[in-house]
Amino acid sequence: MFTAAKPLAERVRPNSLDEIIGQEHLTGKNAVIRQLLSNNNMTSMIFWGTPGVGKTTLARIIGNHIGLHFYFLSAIQAGVAEVRKVIDDAKKIGKVLLFIDEIHRFNKSQQDALLGAVENGLIVLIGATTENPSFEVNSALLSRCQVYILNELSTADLHKVIKQAKEKDDWLKQSNFELKETDALFRFSEGDARKLLNLLELVIHQFSVDTPKIITNDVVAQALQQKTNLYDKGGESHYNIISAFIKSIRGSDPNAAIYYLACMLSGGEDPTFIARRLLILAAEDIGNANPNALVLAQSCFDATRVIGMPEGRIILAQCVTYLACSVKSNAAYMAIEEAMSLVQKNGIGSVPLHLRNAPTKLMKELNYGAEYAYAHSFEHNFIALEFLPKGMEGTKFYEPGKNQKEEELRAFLKSRWKDKYGY
Numbered sequence: 001m002f003t004a005a006k007p008l009a010e011r012v013r014p015n016s017l018d019e020i021i022g023q024e025h026l027t028g029k030n031a032v033i034r035q036l037l038s039n040n041n042m043t044s045m046i047f048w049g050t051p052g053v054g055k056t057t058l059a060r061i062i063g064n065h066i067g068l069h070f071y072f073l074s075a076i077q078a079g080v081a082e083v084r085k086v087i088d089d090a091k092k093i094g095k096v097l098l099f100i101d102e103i104h105r106f107n108k109s110q111q112d113a114l115l116g117a118v119e120n121g122l123i124v125l126i127g128a129t130t131e132n133p134s135f136e137v138n139s140a141l142l143s144r145c146q147v148y149i150l151n152e153l154s155t156a157d158l159h160k161v162i163k164q165a166k167e168k169d170d171w172l173k174q175s176n177f178e179l180k181e182t183d184a185l186f187r188f189s190e191g192d193a194r195k196l197l198n199l200l201e202l203v204i205h206q207f208s209v210d211t212p213k214i215i216t217n218d219v220v221a222q223a224l225q226q227k228t229n230l231y232d233k234g235g236e237s238h239y240n241i242i243s244a245f246i247k248s249i250r251g252s253d254p255n256a257a258i259y260y261l262a263c264m265l266s267g268g269e270d271p272t273f274i275a276r277r278l279l280i281l282a283a284e285d286i287g288n289a290n291p292n293a294l295v296l297a298q299s300c301f302d303a304t305r306v307i308g309m310p311e312g313r314i315i316l317a318q319c320v321t322y323l324a325c326s327v328k329s330n331a332a333y334m335a336i337e338e339a340m341s342l343v344q345k346n347g348i349g350s351v352p353l354h355l356r357n358a359p360t361k362l363m364k365e366l367n368y369g370a371e372y373a374y375a376h377s378f379e380h381n382f383i384a385l386e387f388l389p390k391g392m393e394g395t396k397f398y399e400p401g402k403n404q405k406e407e408e409l410r411a412f413l414k415s416r417w418k419d420k421y422g423y
Helices: 032-038 055-066 080-093 108-119 155-168 169-176 183-189 192-207 216-225 237-251 255-264 270-291 291-307 312-325 331-348 363-364 403-417
Strands: 046-047 069-074 096-101 123-129 147-148
Touching: 032 055, 032 192, 046 055, 055 069, 055 096, 055 123, 055 192, 069 080, 080 096, 080 108, 080 123, 108 123, 123 237, 155 183, 155 192, 183 216, 192 216, 237 255, 237 270, 237 312, 255 270, 255 312, 270 291, 270 312, 270 331, 270 363, 270 403
Parallel strands: 046 123, 046 147, 069 096, 096 123
Antiparallel strands: none
16 A cells, blocks of 8 residues: 555645634634735734644645745744844845744743844744743733634544545545544544544554454554543543542542542543532532632632643642542531522512611611611621521521531631520
């Protein structure tokens, strides 16, 4: 069988906007990039997206279309000297298009070297980054560029990538493969179209010439020497593992919790989804037994969204182990459940007159708020008023848990309310 010198992903790289998959919001009919090209009004921009979604390809297509000298720099290898060489060339030959891959890896001085040439139009800059440019590109350069977000490729998109590759590449046509299962192929490629195509090529090469090329999950795993620990984000596996994850933390087992965290992350679960569940758990299962749990969970949620993967796994792991090792209480959760149940059963009670607001003269004449006593005017900032509606006096919803922190809350409530609520 014919073997090509270039990797499959490079051989079938899209050559036009119409061939780009998954970025219709930028490349589709009347979309912004297509409009900019049709109007020959190209400005500096930054493409932000996960690996293998088409950032470099889109930059090359733009370069071919606008007819400028195209320069490619990798921020991993290039420095200020390489940037200045491009600027010097531009001064001699006129405006050029400079594409910088992984621009977030440029330090401040390297980014600053671009400012003047970008601002005066000598260079049309296209930067590609997998990191949030708000944090990784300095504000001066960022203000001179339009940021465009490239979407992650869906399962349907990945199927289209393979179909398009088969239509374009002679070797792939001749291989006559049958794609019977795709879960492993898609999972190991992690939504990266380039990785997907090169993995497909690797798997096909594992077959002998005369062997039927039926690609299954096990065939892909064998080619990579990995196990097919498949995790269906939309199916039963998803619900089973997240259930085991939450119950492990609730049960104070950090080892099991970390294992299920690894299962979800390895299966491509959205880290934000996991962080959101940790926020809920911190309030539902720990609550006032350890108020810091909710604070840490909120910090974990914010940091995970900013940092992204793969480093986000470290932040999630810290939060998971902390929550699992924390003292537990569901008292706040039970309190709101009981209160909601009573409201649904009996409706909303009438607010006592002394607690009502009196913004109008009529309300004041009706004694709205007249007998309210301001707690801070009394000893210990407390006065034993009735705050519940008539008929509900003494109803207790919150029963502090039997842990050190909430026992302190219980003692406080008993010192104020005596025997009214039975604390």
